[in-house]
């Protein structure tokens with residue numbers, strides 16, 4: 001029996017300016033269990049594509065999540081289910097704890113009007129108006145990745161790139177609302193030991209039947225990392241995306 005793909009991209013196109021396409025005709029189907037490694041030259045449009053998918057950029061074409069347009073889920077709800085995690089979180093104001101609180105409050109507030117029937121940890125959290133953020137899963141995940149608790153109360157600007165990167169990722173995984181994570185070079189600032197911890201954790205989450213996370217699109221410039229984490233390999237060019245048998249490197 002055919003199942004609905006978790007995500008479908010149909011004829012996606014994005015233009016820098018009128019008549020200046022970065023990519024056109026991107027067609028892609030993402031299924032549960034896929035860790036799709038997205039590669040391409042610098043400037044080929046990888047980040048832009050993920051921002052289009054998460055409805056952060058205006059695009060031509062169609063994105064379907066569980067067979068429905070983002071608008072049918074409600075854009076804020078859609079973004080908690082198909083979540084873009086940026087490469088550089090250091091521009092955020094305040095501290096990581098402030099950010100977690102904001103994300104949490106936003107999710108709770110928005111999911112109160114969500115039409116989506118999918119159960120989510122975010123909407124579960126709605127039942128508690130005073131969430132206990134001191135014991136949030138994000139802290140546990142971050143700690144496992146080598147982040148001391150005191151870093152949650154330091155301003156983003158005083159964290160190293162690798163610390164900030166792990167915290168943002170731990171929040172994305174820890175709030176457990178996303179079925180698809182769109183990861184933009186998520187370990188670019190990490191040493192190889194920290195990077196492999198993160199890789200193993202994320203791959204295990206996708207495989208676990210108990211996890212909400214079902215699939216990842218993962219931008220990396222490292223062919224080695226691509227081979228470690230990827231189950232599928234996609235290359236983006238101006239003409240669209242091409243699936244490759246194995247990771248051919250950049």
Ligand SMILES: Nc1ncnc2c1ncn2[C@@H]1O[C@H](COP(=O)(O)OP(=O)(O)OP(=O)(O)O)[C@@H](O)[C@H]1O
Nearest residue numbers: 016017022040041042043044045046047048049221
């Ligand atoms: N808001 C914007 N306005 C105009 N051009 C943009 C905008 N955002 C991105 N671009 C351009 O679109 C192209 C694709 O950028 P993008 O960041 O998606 O590439 P990338 O493949 O992720 O690159 P890298 O591997 O270097 O991170 C680049 O030429 C970039 O300069």
